[in-house]
Amino acid sequence: MAQTQSLSYTLVITGAPYASQAPQTALGFASALVQAGHRIDRIFLYGDGVHLASALSCAPSDEINWTQAWSGFLSENGIPAIVCVASALRRGVLDETEQKRYGKMASNLVSPFEIAGLGEWIDSLKRSSRTLYFNAAD
Amino acid sequence: MAQTQSLSYTLVITGAPYASQAPQTALGFASALVQAGHRIDRIFLYGDGVHLASALSCAPSDEINWTQAWSGFLSENGIPAIVCVASALRRGVLDETEQKRYGKMASNLVSPFEIAGLGEWIDSLKRSSRTLYFNAAD
Amino acid sequence: MKTLIIVDKPPYGDWSGREALDMAFSLAAFDQPVSLLFVGGGVNWLRSGQNAENIKQKTVTRQLGAAAVFGIEEFLVDSEGLSAYGMAADALSADVICVEPGPDLYQQYQHIVCL
Amino acid sequence: MKTLIIVDKPPYGDWSGREALDMAFSLAAFDQPVSLLFVGGGVNWLRSGQNAENIKQKTVTRQLGAAAVFGIEEFLVDSEGLSAYGMAADALSADVICVEPGPDLYQQYQHIVCL
Amino acid sequence: MPLTQTGTELMPVLHVLNKSPNHPRFGYCLAALADNDALILIENAVFGLGSANRFRCRVYALQDDVKARGLPSPSAGEAIELVDLPGWVTLTATYSRIVHW
Amino acid sequence: MPLTQTGTELMPVLHVLNKSPNHPRFGYCLAALADNDALILIENAVFGLGSANRFRCRVYALQDDVKARGLPSPSAGEAIELVDLPGWVTLTATYSRIVHW
Numbered sequence: 001m002a003q004t005q006s007l008s009y010t011l012v013i014t015g016a017p018y019a020s021q022a023p024q025t026a027l028g029f030a031s032a033l034v035q036a037g038h039r040i041d042r043i044f045l046y047g048d049g050v051h052l053a054s055a056l057s058c059a060p061s062d063e064i065n066w067t068q069a070w071s072g073f074l075s076e077n078g079i080p081a082i083v084c085v086a087s088a089l090r091r092g093v094l095d096e097t098e099q100k101r102y103g104k105m106a107s108n109l110v111s112p113f114e115i116a117g118l119g120e121w122i123d124s125l126k127r128s129s130r131t132l133y134f135n136a137a138d
Numbered sequence: 139m140a141q142t143q144s145l146s147y148t149l150v151i152t153g154a155p156y157a158s159q160a161p162q163t164a165l166g167f168a169s170a171l172v173q174a175g176h177r178i179d180r181i182f183l184y185g186d187g188v189h190l191a192s193a194l195s196c197a198p199s200d201e202i203n204w205t206q207a208w209s210g211f212l213s214e215n216g217i218p219a220i221v222c223v224a225s226a227l228r229r230g231v232l233d234e235t236e237q238k239r240y241g242k243m244a245s246n247l248v249s250p251f252e253i254a255g256l257g258e259w260i261d262s263l264k265r266s267s268r269t270l271y272f273n274a275a276d
Numbered sequence: 277m278k279t280l281i282i283v284d285k286p287p288y289g290d291w292s293g294r295e296a297l298d299m300a301f302s303l304a305a306f307d308q309p310v311s312l313l314f315v316g317g318g319v320n321w322l323r324s325g326q327n328a329e330n331i332k333q334k335t336v337t338r339q340l341g342a343a344a345v346f347g348i349e350e351f352l353v354d355s356e357g358l359s360a361y362g363m364a365a366d367a368l369s370a371d372v373i374c375v376e377p378g379p380d381l382y383q384q385y386q387h388i389v390c391l
Numbered sequence: 392m393k394t395l396i397i398v399d400k401p402p403y404g405d406w407s408g409r410e411a412l413d414m415a416f417s418l419a420a421f422d423q424p425v426s427l428l429f430v431g432g433g434v435n436w437l438r439s440g441q442n443a444e445n446i447k448q449k450t451v452t453r454q455l456g457a458a459a460v461f462g463i464e465e466f467l468v469d470s471e472g473l474s475a476y477g478m479a480a481d482a483l484s485a486d487v488i489c490v491e492p493g494p495d496l497y498q499q500y501q502h503i504v505c506l
Numbered sequence: 507m508p509l510t511q512t513g514t515e516l517m518p519v520l521h522v523l524n525k526s527p528n529h530p531r532f533g534y535c536l537a538a539l540a541d542n543d544a545l546i547l548i549e550n551a552v553f554g555l556g557s558a559n560r561f562r563c564r565v566y567a568l569q570d571d572v573k574a575r576g577l578p579s580p581s582a583g584e585a586i587e588l589v590d591l592p593g594w595v596t597l598t599a600t601y602s603r604i605v606h607w
Numbered sequence: 608m609p610l611t612q613t614g615t616e617l618m619p620v621l622h623v624l625n626k627s628p629n630h631p632r633f634g635y636c637l638a639a640l641a642d643n644d645a646l647i648l649i650e651n652a653v654f655g656l657g658s659a660n661r662f663r664c665r666v667y668a669l670q671d672d673v674k675a676r677g678l679p680s681p682s683a684g685e686a687i688e689l690v691d692l693p694g695w696v697t698l699t700a701t702y703s704r705i706v707h708w
């Protein structure tokens with residue numbers, strides 16, 4: 001089972017923090033990937049997973065804020081992170097461009113996440129060695 | 139089965155729009171309640187249901203924006219609507235008070251929803267004739 | 277790079293099926309071969325006579341109709357799911373291929389997505 | 392105004408059980424009688440030896456321990472769920488009453504909440 | 507009608523079920539039904555109309571959800587009554603105890 | 608190893624399952640397993656450790672999720688291997704086709 005070759009990965013997260021275990025499992029896996037010397041092409045948030053990119057989430061002081069934890073991990077490792085635009089608009093996760101387009105009073109997308117379409121996911125299927133999914137459990 | 143007496147109701151919504159059918163089923167039921175001459179004491183959003191109160195959600199032009207639909211219904215009928223504070227903070231639904239308390243860049247709570255604690259729900263159990271729950275389906 | 281998108285929940289009660297379908301549409305739009313597999317409760321996407329007007333959603337039948345036009349290659353349906361929900365394969369809203377999902381089916385796809 | 396809060400999903404995989412427990416704590420804090428019923432996969436809340444440190448969550452055993460202190464009246468557990476998950480009633484992390492959930496049980500509560 | 511421990515008479519229960527038949531909670535709901543209870547199937551639970559003989563009490567189903575999903579209306583012999591939203595409201599006013607599964 | 612229609616040889620599949628044993632998808636996953644596939648149980652799927660004799664392929668389970676839930680470690684006779692996160696990473700690097708249930 002030994003495999004020393006370095007591969008490229010995309011992680012798709014579809015489960016929301018505080019509703020599913022998906023973002024935490026994915027972060028543990030992503031850290032282990034980087035440690036093992038693999039490359040992460042991008043993180044792609046889809047469906048309820050887009051809530052992970054909300055800058056407004058506040059965890060109780062004795063719990064981990066998964067948005068901050070992910071945001072820090074992505075920045076430190078220079079990993080691109082995409083939030084699917086269709087999922088994000090419905091669920092109220094907006095960058096400044098979408099805020100203006102829809103005339104909303106605020107934006108709430110946390111850096112370094114960016115909003116883009118499913119084309120980014122398809123690019124992952126074509127180019128990443130592996131595309132993994134982190135869905136809500138039950 | 140005839141029942142002409144007017145009763146008071148609390149509706150608890152725990153399923154999110156665009157993830158579950160709960161907010162739409164609840165709105166249809168609430169409209170029928172008002173039509174039938176019953177009183178709605180309050181709407182209480184809990185768990186993932188708090189996403190219904192996000193002012194930033196944008197529906198595609200050919201779909202109903204359930205946040206706007208609910209917001210309009212509540213205002214027209216003068217119905218108090220509460221978002222559970224613990225659920226809301228974790229999921230990034232904030233009013234201006236919580237925005238300041240947590241030093242966040244924006245608030246996103248849609249009017250006439252207000253943030254409060256589970257005490258409001260307990261008050262419903264004590265005072266409303268009926269407390270109904272609208273949960274995610276599967 | 278053949279992709280299989282699996283839908284295993286009934287329509288209307290939640291959103292996962294719609295978002296799975298959006299993935300299939302996107303693949304087709306980018307000329308990537310994609311098939312849909314309806315399993316378990318998901319077979320109800322193919323029921324004829326749906327009308328979601330009163331629950332203020334879009335009836336999914338029309339979306340499935342568009343799928344063929346947009347280049348989604350096949351609609352596969354789990355025959356066990358059909359019988360569990362009392363549905364006949366010849367009374368569905370779309371042309372389907374009945375299958376028994378198992379290793380022989382899945383090995384034909386490089387990517388398999390089940391939201 | 393006796394209330395029964397039902398927990399039917401295992402801990403850690405989703406959040407509904409924690410938010411159900413918060414409801415129970417609130418009732419107790421407002422001196423309202425409340426019991427908890429663990430059914431099906433929910434019986435795993437009572438398993439001894441849990442340690443969620445490595446998945447960066449709070450171990451739920453401690454929360455359940457606080458429940459008794461805070462005035463939650465009873466922990467009821469579905470005996471069928473226990474045997475389905477291979478758990479013995481005398482090896483649980485809390486004092487429980489084994490029950491067979493049915494009309495006789497439910498009729499004792501004015502309010503029943505199942506998130 | 508059974509008596510509670512405190513001696514007050516309890517009204518029967520209206521059970522509201524919105525889960526598909528293959529969801530564990532569908533079974534928990536079935537196990538909770540008493541003969542004089544009523545059950546209303548809404549949302550994905552209307553897929554359970556076909557297994558109505560498993561219910562031991564009066565059964566209703568929300569018409570809009572049945573129609574949305576293209577399910578056949580219950581036949582006269584099935585003892586299931588389709589109700590609209592006002593009908594559901596009436597049921598909730600009639601039963602003082604309501605459990606949502 | 609079976610051949611596809613196009614004649615290329617396919618690598619076996621790593622199945623990643625995170626649903627409880629009573630979730631419908633647990634069964635769909637079981638039905639998808641080939642003898643030379645591998646399965647890793649994570650999150651709530653580790654509650655299925657006890658039914659490991661139903662799996663027809665190699666089975667792993669994520670140690671952190673097993674420990675969090677207080678489940679007993681599999682005995683030597685059960686042919687289930689606990690892996691940590693680096694072990695899961697190695698599995699995903701070894702199998703070129705991965706299905707998440």
